[in-house]
Amino acid sequence: MKSSIGNKIKLSVFGESHGAAVGCLLEGLPAGFKIDFDALLVQMSRRAPGKDKTATTRKEADIPEIISGVLDGVTTGAPLAIIIKNNDTKSHNYDNLRDNPRPSHSDYAASVKFGGYNDIRGGGHFSARLTAPIVAAGAICRQILKEQGITIGGHIQSIGNVCETSFDPVNVTAEQLEGLSSKLFALNNPEAEGLMRKEIEDARLEGDSVGGSVELVALGLPVGLGNPMFYGVENVVANILYGIPAVKGVSFGAGFGYASMRGSQANDQMYYDENGKVKCYTNNCGGITGGITNGMPLLVTVALKPTPSIAKQQKTVNLETGENATLIIEGRHDPCIVPRALPVLEAALSIALLDLLSEEGKL
Numbered sequence: 001m002k003s004s005i006g007n008k009i010k011l012s013v014f015g016e017s018h019g020a021a022v023g024c025l026l027e028g029l030p031a032g033f034k035i036d037f038d039a040l041l042v043q044m045s046r047r048a049p050g051k052d053k054t055a056t057t058r059k060e061a062d063i064p065e066i067i068s069g070v071l072d073g074v075t076t077g078a079p080l081a082i083i084i085k086n087n088d089t090k091s092h093n094y095d096n097l098r099d100n101p102r103p104s105h106s107d108y109a110a111s112v113k114f115g116g117y118n119d120i121r122g123g124g125h126f127s128a129r130l131t132a133p134i135v136a137a138g139a140i141c142r143q144i145l146k147e148q149g150i151t152i153g154g155h156i157q158s159i160g161n162v163c164e165t166s167f168d169p170v171n172v173t174a175e176q177l178e179g180l181s182s183k184l185f186a187l188n189n190p191e192a193e194g195l196m197r198k199e200i201e202d203a204r205l206e207g208d209s210v211g212g213s214v215e216l217v218a219l220g221l222p223v224g225l226g227n228p229m230f231y232g233v234e235n236v237v238a239n240i241l242y243g244i245p246a247v248k249g250v251s252f253g254a255g256f257g258y259a260s261m262r263g264s265q266a267n268d269q270m271y272y273d274e275n276g277k278v279k280c281y282t283n284n285c286g287g288i289t290g291g292i293t294n295g296m297p298l299l300v301t302v303a304l305k306p307t308p309s310i311a312k313q314q315k316t317v318n319l320e321t322g323e324n325a326t327l328i329i330e331g332r333h334d335p336c337i338v339p340r341a342l343p344v345l346e347a348a349l350s351i352a353l354l355d356l357l358s359e360e361g362k363l
Helices: 037-047 091-097 107-113 121-126 128-147 174-180 192-205 233-241 255-260 338-359
Strands: 010-015 021-027 065-068 080-085 151-159 212-219 247-252 270-272 278-280 298-304 314-318 323-327
Touching: 010 128, 021 128, 037 128, 037 338, 080 128, 121 128, 128 151, 128 338, 151 174, 151 192, 151 338, 174 212, 212 338, 233 247, 233 298, 233 338, 247 255, 298 338
Parallel strands: none
Antiparallel strands: 010 021, 021 080, 065 080, 151 212, 212 298, 247 298, 270 278, 314 323
16 A cells, blocks of 8 residues: 655655554655744644534544654654544444445445455545644645745635635735635635535535535746656646545646637736736646746646535445445544645645655755
8 A cells, every 4th residue: 555655755644544543754854944833733723623513523633743853843854753643433333334335435445455454444544534644744844835935825616516706816815825724614705605504514414415626826936847748747736636535636727627718718828027027917727837837826726526424325235245235324424525625735735846846956
């Protein structure tokens, strides 16, 4: 099982949802960087369960314990190891899933691949619980990026059929991203929150779940970051984003909107601004051309599927008897993963970009 990613900045994730702890090893960080632990905890709180009606009722403190690579709050250059203990587990809720796999979950495929030895409790190593250490690692990477003048942020683009105001792809600001970066329900238009919450609550009351999408932005990236053909910025960013549970779509800039455009509409025409910098009037490319950053805001849209663990009765199979079966899933699950996924995706983007910068000697 491969649970690591990156070249110069390498992240390895370990643990299971109902094991003693989850954690990660982050290698390649520069020595001498002072970590802002309060800012780190803000990001952990945004992802933590049990804090909002839109999330699972499982309660975890999610306080990361750094056991290596930091001395007196400053990175030493050694591998940075983080553990986050699991406390609120109810493993008995998963007893019947060994033989009755959940539709659209990893249960069946993992059972075949690992000969039935995979940890089924809470989804084991496939659980979104494993995103907690990713947020911790990404929060540190995000702070290092900020020191380099690079700002990461995002917002909830849609939940179910409810959409909110998108970022201005040309004029999004660092101040706008910073204002969103501490919010659980991060929205450009706060008036959309009530409608989104209703969409989630309606699904929850029906024993169902709902998906959605988020928009991510990185500002301040240098021109020329990325290496075509297979190590372009899209390749590297999409690679880590698809490692986040529930992610089913990643697009850059206009994304699939390009399919209905003509070249005259799609092309980002260029000009020199008042400071002599090359800019574009539009940003359909999402800040990337030829796999390389072009100085415009890096814009990524991510689609997340509905949580597969729902209370409604579903059709499945019984792997022990070889017969068709029905399943009612017990336990505590998110009716919508989107609000908690946003800080995870921001963290993943931060890790990918720091790796790219480090590899090209731009740190």
